[in-house]
Amino acid sequence: MLEPAKFSKPRYDWTVDEVLEILSAPFMDLVYAAATVHRMYFDPDEVQVSSLLSIKTGACPEDCKYCPQSAWYKTGLIKESLLAYDTIMEKARIAKSHGATRFCMGAAWRNPKERDMAFILQVIRGVKSLGLETCMTLGMLTKEQAAELAGAGLDYYNHNLDTSPEFYSQIITTRTYEDRLETLRYVRDAGIKICCGGILGMGETRRDRASFLRQVAMIKPHPESVPINLLVKVKGTPLEKAPDLDPFEFIRVVATARLLFPESYVRMSAGREEMSEEMQALCFLAGANSIFYGARLLTTHNSGENRDIGIFEKLGLNRNEKLTESDTDDLHFIFEKVHENAHRDNPEHRGCARLDQM
Numbered sequence: 537m538l539e540p541a542k543f544s545k546p547r548y549d550w551t552v553d554e555v556l557e558i559l560s561a562p563f564m565d566l567v568y569a570a571a572t573v574h575r576m577y578f579d580p581d582e583v584q585v586s587s588l589l590s591i592k593t594g595a596c597p598e599d600c601k602y603c604p605q606s607a608w609y610k611t612g613l614i615k616e617s618l619l620a621y622d623t624i625m626e627k628a629r630i631a632k633s634h635g636a637t638r639f640c641m642g643a644a645w646r647n648p649k650e651r652d653m654a655f656i657l658q659v660i661r662g663v664k665s666l667g668l669e670t671c672m673t674l675g676m677l678t679k680e681q682a683a684e685l686a687g688a689g690l691d692y693y694n695h696n697l698d699t700s701p702e703f704y705s706q707i708i709t710t711r712t713y714e715d716r717l718e719t720l721r722y723v724r725d726a727g728i729k730i731c732c733g734g735i736l737g738m739g740e741t742r743r744d745r746a747s748f749l750r751q752v753a754m755i756k757p758h759p760e761s762v763p764i765n766l767l768v769k770v771k772g773t774p775l776e777k778a779p780d781l782d783p784f785e786f787i788r789v790v791a792t793a794r795l796l797f798p799e800s801y802v803r804m805s806a807g808r809e810e811m812s813e814e815m816q817a818l819c820f821l822a823g824a825n826s827i828f829y830g831a832r833l834l835t836t837h838n839s840g841e842n843r844d845i846g847i848f849e850k851l852g853l854n855r856n857e858k859l860t861e862s863d864t865d866d867l868h869f870i871f872e873k874v875h876e877n878a879h880r881d882n883p884e885h886r887g888c889a890r891l892d893q894m
């Protein structure tokens with residue numbers, strides 16, 4: 537039996553075998569322990585809801601095999617250059633007017649170029665001036681860039697490890713696992729909060745999943761946000777025919793993440809559209825307490841907003857929040873406008889990327 541009390545404080549020295557044992561525990565035992573630990577730090581009836589904006593889409597030089605934004609694959613994605621400052625501010629204002637407290641922005645870059653930094657810093661300051669928290673995902677950073685972002689007031693930086701160190705080279709070859717860890721160290725050292733997770737269903741083994749979770753759990757202090765993504769298979773990417781992941785395995789990983797990261801938000805990110813309401817409810821029970829909403833998460837579909845409202849109502853989640861259908865219609869409009877030339881209405885072009893897998 538898993539004893540919830542053993543998971544009540546964060547630990548940074550898990551072994552892969554220990555994590556594998558948790559992940560492989562009897563399902564009911566695992567979910568019960570995770571639900572119990574969840575209640576130690578969070579209200580189980582509250583789910584953090586975030587929205588995000590792609591400020592630069594496609595043509596990424598990295599070869600992440602799951603990603604339609606990679607320039608290596610023909611997915612039909614239409615690239616978009618960096619959005620104008622006024623456009624980003626307009627989206628941020630609308631998001632704020634609908635109750636958003638954090639505005640997440642991402643660019644499909646290997647890393648920000650020096651010539652981009654002044655603009656990025658201006659955007660951070662501008663969005664902060666609206667009273668919003670800021671989150672960015674821009675690829676790898678140098679130590680100096682992390683310090684600059686922190687100096688401008690960036691609150692969160694998203695940088696995923698994606699998978700285990702052992703499986704990583706089968707998914708990405710254009711940068712190393714150590715490159716990713718290094719960026720995370722720079723971000724942490726700069727005092728920026730971290731959002732770091734991975735993607736399930738890429739052909740990895742359960743041991744890989746345990747090893748991935750253990751890697752994230754070695755970040756000290758733990759990332760404030762741990763996104764768990766389910767691969768969305770995009771036509772044209774090397775993983776378009778990856779075998780389906782058993783839904784119970786996904787729930788197991790969410791529960792294990794809750795036990796390893798008792799103080800962090802565990803986010804169900806990409807792939808929710810493929811999940812039944814019952815599966816999502818089990819994920820919430822197992823400790824997931826953060827989602828993105830928006831009809832399309834940048835280049836992919838997300839679980840429809842109205843569907844989210846329906847699930848929230850059925851489960852009695854976020855009863856004090858003001859999220860309404862008209863709010864989500866407006867947010868839907870934001871995403872549509874931003875991506876109106878980016879393979880809209882093409883159901884084949886789903887499932888990306890750094891942002892969607894966030």
Ligand code: SF4
Nearest residue numbers: 596600603606644890
């Ligand atoms: S996941 Fe990110 S880094 Fe990888 S190809 Fe896509 S946009 Fe580029």
